[in-house]
Amino acid sequence: MDEIQTVVAARTLAHARTVFIGVGRPSTAAILARMVHNPSLVLIYESGTIGAKPFHIPLSIGDGELAETADAVVSVPEMFNYWIGPGRVDVAFLGAAQVDRFANLNSTVIGDYDHPRTRLPGAGGAPEIASSCGEVIVVAPHNRRTLVERLDFVTTVGHGDGPGARERLGLRGRGPTAVITDMGVLEPHPDSLELVLAALHEGVSVEQAREATGWELAVAEDVHVTEPPSERELGALRELLAR
């Protein structure tokens, strides 16, 4: 991830009590949030570690340091049935290979399911994490390969086909509230739930962001420039990466 992308993602956790970090997803932002914005933020990894306090950025979601520093370590059935399912977690960070205009996610295949061009890892915890956590922040690169008109496979439902979809499907969390990219931030429009360009990182133009998006990206009326990383944020991030 770009520095600015990590910094902006970390800021979204300033007031959260708990954040869920899925398999294979960068936990850098969540650790940074604990360092800079929210020292009491509870990091939850799907390996079963609740309240992990890693000093280093873990390679896997099951690194030893996570279990050693956790408040509680639970089994996988307990993690999904007692903690995620009932919606006890405020925010979930998820990534994906493809994201569509309603922030639905594909992490299963590129191409046809039975004869895929690229076989991706698959669902992991994402479908139930996204249905049950209070809200979902998607972190993804900004390009036409990732932000697509149509997913090859719906692994994880964001806002489905628009307003009312989550309610119809019985998904209890609020769903995606932001897609943070290396160019800016997309947010669901309050009425249509379609992702619109809400913010741009410094030096990126609206045209560049639209060009790098696989659908006709609408722009929010109050589109703004994201606050550049402060010295404190950058210093902490670089220190963390160097550990």
Add this chain to the structure above:
Amino acid sequence: MARVLGLSEAVAELVHDGDSVALEGFTHLIPFAAGHELLRQGRRELELIRMTPDLLYDQMIGMGAARRLVFSYGGNPGVGSLHRFRDAIENDWPHAIELEEHSHAGMANRYAAGASDLPFAVLRGYSGTDLVAHTTVRFIECPFTGERLAAVAALRPDVAIVHAQEADAEGNVSLWGIPGVQKEAVLAGKRSLVTVERIVERLEPRPGAVVIPGWAIDVVAAAPGGSQPSYSQGVTERDNDFYRLWDEISRDRGRFTAWMEEHVLAGVGAR
């Protein structure tokens, strides 16, 4: 009480060609030594079950031991693709494999149902995803509230294999750190094997440890270092460098095969 056998004797007795086999361990305590022994004994046509196939199933798939794979996340955690898994699915190399994929919540609940000897488990999940059309999940109505819920079939593997830190002479097993679905897998399996770092006189009580009584396990076998390159909390460290290196080794069919021949098929107790 569990019988304590040598690893190769244990594997030879418990696992047969065509069996459904679950080797569990969620990032932690992955039973590599037992999986490698399966390969050395030339087991074929296996239905491999595992939430996160990881490097171990990448190796077993690449060596042609799998007929079918039941899983929920097939990646090299933090690194990227499992190249042998991809090559099997994308190019049928070394042969085609059948897939049944789920979400983690679905797989965890399938094991819990198997351990409970129930036919299925219920959860809120799968709803609205394309997984529904490509896997075995049904939707049922709650008899009390009318809510629509997902039902997933119990997993009852022919053999469940897990790794733990310690067993005593009676075959009582203690594991600590990330517990994954190991207990559920052992109790769901028709037969079970637990490999351990060491066999001790007496298990010491440890906060947070999962203890599986020896009478609920068929066979225990010592396999020191048997979860490497994953790890056994408090005994070995996860070999993150090897997870990165695997990305290179496994990318090429020839290099992969040569590596497996040298380090697994020829060696006993090699990684």
